[in-house]
Structure formats: structure tokens, C-alpha cells
Amino acid sequence: MKPNFLNALTSRLGLSSRLLPALAALAGLCLLTPPVLADGGSAMPRQILPAYQQECAACHLAYPPGMLPTPSWNRIMGGLERHYGIDASLEETSLRQIGVWLQTHAGSYQRVGSEPPPQDRITRSAWFERKHRQLDPTVWKQAAVKSAANCMACHSGAEKGRFDDDELRFPAGLDARYRRYWNQD
Amino acid sequence: MTKSHPQVRSPALRVALLCLLAGTAAWPALAVDTSAAEQLARWNTAAGAAGNAERGRVFFANQQGNDLSCASCHQAPPTRDGKHASTGRRIAPLAPAFNPLTFTETAKVDKWFRRNCKDVLTRECTPAEKSDLMAYLVSLKP
Numbered sequence: 001m002k003p004n005f006l007n008a009l010t011s012r013l014g015l016s017s018r019l020l021p022a023l024a025a026l027a028g029l030c031l032l033t034p035p036v037l038a039d040g041g042s043a044m045p046r047q048i049l050p051a052y053q054q055e056c057a058a059c060h061l062a063y064p065p066g067m068l069p070t071p072s073w074n075r076i077m078g079g080l081e082r083h084y085g086i087d088a089s090l091e092e093t094s095l096r097q098i099g100v101w102l103q104t105h106a107g108s109y110q111r112v113g114s115e116p117p118p119q120d121r122i123t124r125s126a127w128f129e130r131k132h133r134q135l136d137p138t139v140w141k142q143a144a145v146k147s148a149a150n151c152m153a154c155h156s157g158a159e160k161g162r163f164d165d166d167e168l169r170f171p172a173g174l175d176a177r178y179r180r181y182w183n184q185d
Numbered sequence: 186m187t188k189s190h191p192q193v194r195s196p197a198l199r200v201a202l203l204c205l206l207a208g209t210a211a212w213p214a215l216a217v218d219t220s221a222a223e224q225l226a227r228w229n230t231a232a233g234a235a236g237n238a239e240r241g242r243v244f245f246a247n248q249q250g251n252d253l254s255c256a257s258c259h260q261a262p263p264t265r266d267g268k269h270a271s272t273g274r275r276i277a278p279l280a281p282a283f284n285p286l287t288f289t290e291t292a293k294v295d296k297w298f299r300r301n302c303k304d305v306l307t308r309e310c311t312p313a314e315k316s317d318l319m320a321y322l323v324s325l326k327p
Contacts, residue, residue: 058274059269059272059274060269060272060274061272061274084271085271086271086300086304087299087300087301087303087304088300089299089300090296091292091296146272146273147271147272149272150272150273153273
């Protein structure tokens with residue numbers, strides 16, 4: 001026997017009762033699947049543009065393009081001669097190719113939205129600060145971490161776009177007094 | 186009207202062709218078109234004199250206007266991995282005898298000389314400076 005409310009629902013929606021288990025399974029699947037990290041938990045697009053890897057990742061982590069909104073990427077690509085204090089200028093072909101790829105994937109990570117963070121820095125985004133709020137802010141300045149932009153210091157899967165808590169590591173050489181932030185499960 | 190392009194009927198072939206097209210468009214040109222020795226000769230010619238390895242060594246290691254030196258990222262001597270001064274990213278050894286990939290692409294040589302000289306000196310390096318640097322780098326042997 002089906003409960004009354006289900007009977008009412010199925011008749012109202014014109015659904016056959018045989019469809020119900022399938023629908024329930026589908027609903028369950030939707031709940032289980034994280035909405036954003038659909039690609040095996042990776043924030044990186046399935047195909048990383050080789051030019052992005054070659055040009056940008058020569059100096060820093062290949063940051064997932066979804067972690068900044070389109071206006072931020074456009075500004076960054078328009079000012080590579082003064083890229084956070086470094087000349088990162090590119091020739092026209094790579095500039096265009098990388099720019100298009102960044103635009104395609106911009107803003108797709110979690111709650112990035114369309115509002116550019118201060119200085120177009122991922123690390124100044126509200127969601128980034130929220131996720132790291134429990135850390136002692138002095139940790140960013142430690143030699144073993146270098147800066148908040150050095151994701152790999154703690155996120156061992158960062159190169160592959162994976163930032164799960166499961167893949168956190170305690171940076172080699174970091175003072176033991178920070179250890180407590182890594183042992184909170 | 187006849188079509189000017191022959192149609193590709195097989196779906197598999199069509200996919201393969203598309204992949205090939207996308208691949209050639211996406212891959213940056215991997216053009217091995219030069220060597221460290223050639224670059225040394227190139228800048229010697231441009232400078233009108235042979236590079237001096239000792240001058241190159243001093244230039245490489247000394248801090249310039251921006252509190253940076255070449256060695257800030259590349260290590261001195263650049264015969265082992267370096268570390269990007271602001272990001273900490275690993276940088277492969279610059280000396281050609283320790284890294285067969287360095288100075289094998291003219292476009293890359295020009296790109297990095299242009300950017301890095303601007304970062305370290307706030308100007309581009311002169312041909313004489315480049316010939317000294319190349320003489321120094323080529324002189325480093327295991």
C-alpha cells in the first residue's frame with residue numbers, strides 16, 4: 001500500500017506508480033552528486049588547454065578557470081605586462097587562445113558568481129576566505145606556505161583541480177604549532 | 186551546385202578528423218629550432234663581440250634595480266632546480282648541460298629574455314648582456 005499523499009501526488013502528476021522508484025532513485029542521485037565538482041571531484045575542466053598549461057603553469061599553479069568570473073579573467077589577460085608584479089606578456093595567438101578558454105570556463109566553480117573579487121585575486125574571494133577562515137592568518141606568511149596563492153602547499157591534488165579536505169597535507173617544514181588546524185575531523 | 190568539399194561519411198572518421206583539427210590548433214608549436222651554442226653565436230653577432238663568461242656570471246648573480254637577480258629564481262649557478270621567487274614554482278635548471286630542453290626554441294628564448302630582463306632590470310637586456318649570459322651558461326659543465 002502506498003501512503004495516501006503519494007497516491008494523491010501520483011494521480012495529480014499523472015504518473016504511473018511504477019515510475020515512482022525510478023524517480024526516487026533519480027532524486028537520490030541528484031542529492032548525492034555535488035552540483036559543481038561533477039568531474040570526479042575536480043574543479044579543472046576535463047581538457048586543460050595545452051597553452052594554458054605551458055604558459056601560465058610555468059610560473060604558478062594552473063588555477064582552475066572556474067574560480068574567477070569572466071571580468072576578472074579579461075582584466076588579467078589584458079594586463080599581463082604587469083601581472084601581480086611580474087611581466088607575463090604573451091604573443092597574440094596564445095593570448096587570444098587562452099583568453100577564449102578562460103572565458104568558456106569562467107565562474108563555474110561553486111559560488112564564484114559574476115562579482116570580481118578585489119584585485120581579481122582568487123584568494124580574496126568571499127568563498128575562499130570563508131573556506132579558510134579557521135586558519136591562523138599568519139600561516140600564509142610562513143616559508144613553507146609562501147602565500148595563500150600557493151595552493152599546492154596544503155592541497156596535494158591542486159594540480160589536478162582537487163581541493164577536497166581528504167587531500168589536505170601538512171606542508172613540509174611548517175612549524176608544528178599550526179598542526180592543530182590540520183587535525184580537525 | 187556541387188559541393189566544393191568532399192563529405193566525410195564515416196562518423197568515426199569525422200570524429201578522428203575533428204580531434205586532429207582540434208589537436209593541431211590547441212597544441213603550441215614545439216619547434217626545436219635552435220641550441221645554446223647557436224644563441225651564443227646569435228648574440229655575439231648582434232653585440233659585435235664575443236660574450237664574456239665571467240661578466241655573465243657576475244651579471245647573473247648580482248641584484249639589479251628591483252632587488253632581484255637572475256639567480257633569485259634560477260639559483261647560482263643555475264645547474265639545479267630553481268624556484269620562482271614569488272610563487273615558489275619549480276624551475277628546471279637553466280644551464281644547457283644540465284637540461285637538454287633549454288635554449289632549443291627561439292621564440293621561448295626571446296619571450297623569457299624579454300620578460301625576465303624587464304622584471305630584474307626594468308628594461309630589456311642588451312645584446313652584449315645576452316652574449317655574456319650565454320657565454321656563462323654554456324661554460325657551466327657537470
